[in-house]
Amino acid sequence: MKQRPLSPHLQVYRPQITSVLSILHRITGAGLTGGLLLLGWGIWSLSHSAEAYQCFTECMAHPLGKLVTIGFIWALCYHLLNGIRHLFWDAGLGFKMAAVNASGWVTVIASFVLTAVFACLYFY
Amino acid sequence: MTESCGKTHKKIETPLARAKGLGSAKSGYKHWWMQRVTALALIPLSVWLLFHLPNIFTASYAEAQLWMSDPWNAVTLLLFLWAAFYHALLGLEVIIEDYVHCHVGKPVMLIFTRFLFLGAGVMAVYAVLKINFA
Numbered sequence: 001m002k003q004r005p006l007s008p009h010l011q012v013y014r015p016q017i018t019s020v021l022s023i024l025h026r027i028t029g030a031g032l033t034g035g036l037l038l039l040g041w042g043i044w045s046l047s048h049s050a051e052a053y054q055c056f057t058e059c060m061a062h063p064l065g066k067l068v069t070i071g072f073i074w075a076l077c078y079h080l081l082n083g084i085r086h087l088f089w090d091a092g093l094g095f096k097m098a099a100v101n102a103s104g105w106v107t108v109i110a111s112f113v114l115t116a117v118f119a120c121l122y123f124y
Numbered sequence: 125m126t127e128s129c130g131k132t133h134k135k136i137e138t139p140l141a142r143a144k145g146l147g148s149a150k151s152g153y154k155h156w157w158m159q160r161v162t163a164l165a166l167i168p169l170s171v172w173l174l175f176h177l178p179n180i181f182t183a184s185y186a187e188a189q190l191w192m193s194d195p196w197n198a199v200t201l202l203l204f205l206w207a208a209f210y211h212a213l214l215g216l217e218v219i220i221e222d223y224v225h226c227h228v229g230k231p232v233m234l235i236f237t238r239f240l241f242l243g244a245g246v247m248a249v250y251a252v253l254k255i256n257f258a
Contacts, residue, residue, distance in 0.1 A: 036244075043192075043251045046251065047251035047255045076170055076173075077174075
C-alpha cells in the first residue's frame with residue numbers, strides 16, 4: 001500500500017493564526033482532561049480523610065503544583081474563549097477572514113488577561 | 125447508478141430514498157451534537173469553577189468541607205462534573221480517532237479512555253454526594 005501523509009498535517013503548512021489556534025484548542029482540550037482528573041483527585045481526597053486532602057493540597061502548593069495550576073487556568077480560559085468562537089462558527093457566524101483573525105487575537109489576548117486575573121484570585 | 129458484481133444497473137428510487145441511504149447521521153451526529161450541548165453548559169459552569177477553584181485547591185480541610193456542604197456549591201459542582209467528564213470523553217475520542225492510525229491501538233485506546241473517564245467521573249460524583257450525605 002502506498003504510504004500517503006496522514007493527519008495532523010502540522011508539518012506541511014506554514015503556521016497561521018487560524019491553524020495555530022485550532023491545534024491549540026486540541027492541545028489545551030487534551031491537557032484539560034488531565035486537569036479534570038486532578039480535580040477529581042482533589043474532590044475524592046476531600047471525601048476520604050483530612051490526611052488524604054492535606055496530601056493533595058501539599059502537592060498543589062509545591063512550585064510544580066502551582067505551575068500546573070496556572071497552566072490549568074490558562075488552558076481553561078483559552079479553551080473556553082476559543083470554544084465560544086467555535087460555537088459562533090457552528091451557528092454560521094463570523095466566517096469572514098477579517099472576523100476570524102480579529103476574534104482569534106481577541107481570544108489570545110483575553111486568555112492571558114483572564115489568566116492573570118484568576119491567578120491573582122487564586123494565589124492572594 | 126449502483127455497482128454490484130461488476131455490473132452497472134439503474135435503481136428506481138426517489139431522491140429522498142437515495143439521500144436516506146447516504147451517510148450515517150445517527151450516532152456520529154449525536155456525538156457531535158452532545159459535544160456542543162456540553163460545551164454550552166460548560167460556559168457558565170467553567171466560569172463558576174474558575175471563581176471557586178481556591179476552595180478546593182488551597183483551602184483547609186474544614187473550609188473545603190464547609191464549601192462542599194453548601195447545597196448550591198454541591199449541585200453546581202455535580203452539574204460541572206457531568207458536563208466536563210462528558211465533554212472531555214467526547215473530545216479525547218475525536219483526538220484518538222483522528223491521530224491514532226494503528227488498527228489495534230485505536231480501539232484499545234478508545235475503550236480505555238471511556239473506562240477511565242466514566243470511572244473517574246463516577247468517583248468524583250460519589251465523593252461529592254458522600255460529603256453531603258454521609
